Amino acid sequence: MPCQSCGAPMGEQDKFCMRCGAARQEPARSAAADSSTVCPACGAAIDDSMRFCMHCGAELSPLPAAVASAAPVEPEPQRKRGMTKGAVAAIVAVTVAVIAIAAFGVWWFVLRDDASAQSGAVGTSLSGESSESSDSNDAGDATDSGDDDARGHASAGDKSRTAVCTVPDASLSDVRLSGTSLIASVDFESESCEDSSYSAAGVQVTIQDDGNVVAAAVYDFGDAPLEFDDGTAQADLAFTTVQYWRPYDQIDVSDASVELTEDATASGASAATVEGALGGASIADTDIERYAQLAMSWQLDHDTTAANTFYSTFTTQLSSKQYGMQVEGKTWKYRDIYEQFLQRRAKHPNALFIWSGDYPTYQENGTTDFYVILSGEGFGSAADATAWCPANGYSTDDCIAVDLQ
Known part of the structure; x- marks a missing residue:
């Protein structure tokens, strides 16, 4: 270069x-x-x-032509930092005004109401007279009432909605028969239920008399809740012939007890309502069989005295069955034998249940191991007894004249 x-x-x-x-x-x-x-x-x-x-x-x-470059932009002179005294004063004035307005609002909506309430209370106390409240005071009273509820002072209606209704105590007040169904009138009592409803499902109701279970079924009170009034309620419960194990008129209502057990296991569906009485589902088959066997033993003892009257007069035999017998399309168990007795007794109120081995007439012909159902109707002759059978819808295979001598 x-x-x-x-x-x-x-x-x-x-x-x-x-x-x-x-x-x-x-x-x-x-x-x-x-x-x-x-x-x-x-x-x-x-x-x-x-x-x-x-x-x-x-x-x-x-x-090439030179590309013109942009001229540097002169920086704007920076504004003076800080605020003028006038701006500061304006901000302070606005802030003070906002605080004043807020304070006035608090006084208007809170302190003034409290002062009015206190003034009203003093005025009522001094005058001893009630005065009509303005609409605004009525609204305030409603608000106060709501506040009381929020603090736990619930009204009776609120209590009925919020009460926890636990399993109630129960007692038997009456029993009757409708067709072949036992109808039990049961009284319920529970302090926890107050004025609310008991609607638990799977509740086993068990009735006992002289230590024996005479009725038991599982009910769904969700279908028909128990409506309590001041801690008490009443309901009618229906029991089918596989759900009770004593004739209705042989249950001592004054001595019977009723127990409710929640979360019970039902066997099958609930039975239909009977004359307004709530139907229930059956308990376990093993329990039905056991209660039926116990009921048969009780019935044999109970009917002995009445059966002894037929040593000297005639009656009619309606059935004779053995445990395990295969007749009429089934194998007969205790539940079947006792159910048939309840069905016959519902039709014939004097029907009796006996053991054939206890009476001479059966001992003589060797039929000493049968459960026998008697109509309990007395006749002066065998012919009269025999005539009674077809008159009541029985064939000669199902109904015969008999005396126990």
Whole structure:
């Protein structure tokens, strides 16, 4: 490149000009490409008017028009930081006004109401007379009542909705017969139930008399809730012939007890309602069989005295069955034998249940191991007894005249 002082050519390694001795100076490069200010062949300085390099004679290409760069934007003078005294005063004034308005609102909605309530209470106390309340006071009273409820002072209606009605105590007040079903009127009592409802499902109701279970079934009180009034309720419950094990008129109501057991397991579906009495589902088959066997033993003892009257007179035999006997399309178990007795007794209120081996007439013909159902009707002759059978819908296979002598 040429010396910047005298224009003499300098080698790339020269530090000083060989002609004038000036120190080598690198030409200042602009932000644009170097090709716009020096010869691309020898690096000598050129300008826009040159068509050929003055140093090496190389042809120069026309230089592109310079791209104008944006002029630097003069920064705006920074505003003076801080606020004027006037602005500060305005803000303070607004803040004070807001606080004043808020304080007035609190007084209006809270303190003023309290003052009015206290004033009203004092006025009532002094005058001893009640005065009509304005609509606004009525609204306030309603609000106060709601506040009382929120504090736990619930009304009677609220108590009925929120009371936890636990399993109630029960007692037997009456029993009757409807068809072949036993209807038990049961009284319930529970302090926890108050004025609410008891609607538990799977509740076994068990009735006992002189230590024996005489009725049991599982009820769903969700179908017919017990409606309590001041802690007491009443309901009629129906028991089918496989759910009770004593004739209704032989249950001592005054001595019977009733027990309720929740979460009981039912066997099958609930029976239908009988004359408004809620039907229940049966208990386990094994329990039915056991209670039936116990009932048969009790019935044999109970009916002995009445059966002895037929030593000297005639009656009619309606059935004779053995345990395990296969007749009438089934194998007879205790539950079947006793159920048939209850069905016959529902039709013939004087029916008796005896063991054939206890009476001479059966001992003589060798049939001493049968459970026998007698109609309990007395006749002066065997002919009269025999005539009674078809008159009451029985064939000669099911009904015969008999005396126990």
